[in-house]
Amino acid sequence: MTEEQFRRQVRQIAAMRGWTLAYHTHNSQRSDAGWPDEVFGHPHAGRVLFVELKTDKGRIRPAQREWLQHLAACGLEAALWRPRDLRLIVDTLAPNGPRAQLPEELRPKRTLP
Secondary structure (H helix, E strand, O other): OOHHHHHHHHHHHHHHOOOOEEEEOOOHHHOOOOOOOEEEEEOOOOEEEEEEEOOOOOOOOHHHHHHHHHHHHOOOEEEEEOHHHHHHHHHHOOOOOOOOOOOHHHOOOOOOO
C-alpha cells in the first residue's frame, strides 16, 4: 500500500466517524518542513488530531519527529500511523475513542524541574 492509498483510507475512516474537518498540504515544497500530513477536527467531540502517515517501512524525517513531539508536548493529540496500526486508527477515530499518542520512541521526554 502506498502512502497516498493509506492517506485516502484514513480519511475515509475519519469521515465515517464524524471528523468533519480535514487538512492536507497537497504541495509541501513551499511549506515549512515537517508539518504533519493530516489535521482532523471533530467539533462534537472537541478534538483536533495531527497525524503523520507513513508506509509500514517509511522513515520519519527529523523535522517530522520534531513537529510531532512539539505538538504532543503542548498537550495536543499527535500520532504517527502506519497501515499496520489500522485497529488503533479505527479506535482512535471514534468520537469518544482514546486520545492519539505517539509511539513510545517518539514521545517527548519529560524533564523534572
